[in-house]
Amino acid sequence: MKIKKNVAVSDSGFVFNPTTGESFSVNPIGMKIVEMLKKETPTQEISNYILENYETDAPTIDKDLYDFIEMLKQYSLIEENEKA
């Protein structure tokens, strides 16, 4: 899974999709995930990272990460030919 190449990500939590002209705001943990996805980090690794650094549990991360990635797809920020 990969964020589209031309999608711009700023340090301050904004994501810009030049293809559609749409902008998005992302919270800090969302930003971290977007950055990791840009680097093609596998989702399992992302889950592990969150589990190690945040006060939460695996089922919660599982659910929230899935939901977040679904939203990225819905906003067309993920490469088309990628499968979840």
Add this chain to the structure above:
Amino acid sequence: MEKQRYERPIIKKLESNMPNKFGMRTEYRPMTHIDNVGVKDLINEHGSPLFVISEKSVRDNIRNARKAFETRYPKVQFAWSYKTNYLDAVCRTFHQEGSWAEVVSGFEYDKAIHNGVDGSKIIFNGPDKTEDDLEKAIKNNSLIHIDHLDELYTVRKLAERMDIKAQVAIRVNMDTGIYPMWDRFGFNYENGQAWDALNKIMRSDVMELVGLHTHIGTFMLSPNAYAVAAGKMADLAIGIRDKYGHEIQYIDMGGGFASQNNLKGAYLPGTDINPTIDDFAEAITSALINSNFKPEKLPLLILETGRALIDDAAYLLGTVISNKRLSDGRRSTILDIGVNVLFTSFWYDHKITPAQPFTQHTEDTVVYGPLCMNIDVIRENISLPLLNKGDHVVIQNVGAYNMTQWMQFITLRPRIVMIDLEGNVHVVRERENLQRLLEFEKVPEHLKTFEL
């Protein structure tokens, strides 16, 4: 290394045409304490959901309301509207602050007597007073506010039989320029019904006309409607004086002042647009003072204010059961608070505040209750900070009508606690349990057993 507080990841499209239907964000600070008692501690000790009443707020509200009227008018009496919240602890707080009781059923009447209110300080309103109720009220010298002619005849018949003079007033309805007009209760001013009833009372030896009553509506946003109503009440009273040489003792203007809640569909928050108690006091007292009463003959002014005195004194605490994405992409949050305990969510966009720290990030959310029913929606759309499963929320302005109109439906009704002036927490109503409910049920013998 210490772990960071978890907040679920969100991405939100930036729209240029703000504000949208989810409204602007209104939550800036978590509500971790109520009257210095921790919300988390309250839930740990008493369960979730939980109603919490602040005794201090109740007392502040009634004192503030009394001040608003007493500084403008010589004789003022508040009567606590039982149906608004008839928990004994709440009623007795109002009685300690000098309020009489205003009741609308035999059950409420008995509750006021049980609370120790003298019969002559109970105002008995409403269209459904049984003969038993009326007999009690006549015997106790209670103030019977007659709603219709059938009741008038019943009171007359009973008073004759009992040989006691019944203390009565009539409820008057009238056009005050607001819509809808509440003309189903009492006697109409404009079409002469009110005069007809007054004549019948004045010509009877067994009824003493002590006052005039009106209640023009509830959650009224127009102080001017009260000025119109007070003017018409004064005209009636002066008409009675001129015609019969009889001076009534009081004018009862009922309740209905808006609380600081947000009515559904209103664009601005209630705290910004709803009139204050001072606005209503100014309208009513000026109308009476400017009427044709001689200054030394002004009647006692009675107020049956309900919601405006209790709404903001109570909170409903709850817990997040789950977050869910709806098929159209909207976010939804399920709370353990359903419309069965938060009845007023049908009228109000209740303010929901997280009870723990949160960031500035929000999501447009639909807030559901836990009932397996489509109608169980607490907020159709709210811009809410990110809540995790197990997080707590505080719903504000829930003191009026919820603790009386709640239903035992699917879930059992929760506990109610009151925080006293010293910060002590008292259970003022126990949570329901299965045993209690079963006490009302009876199973016919032939249905007692079965095999599956």
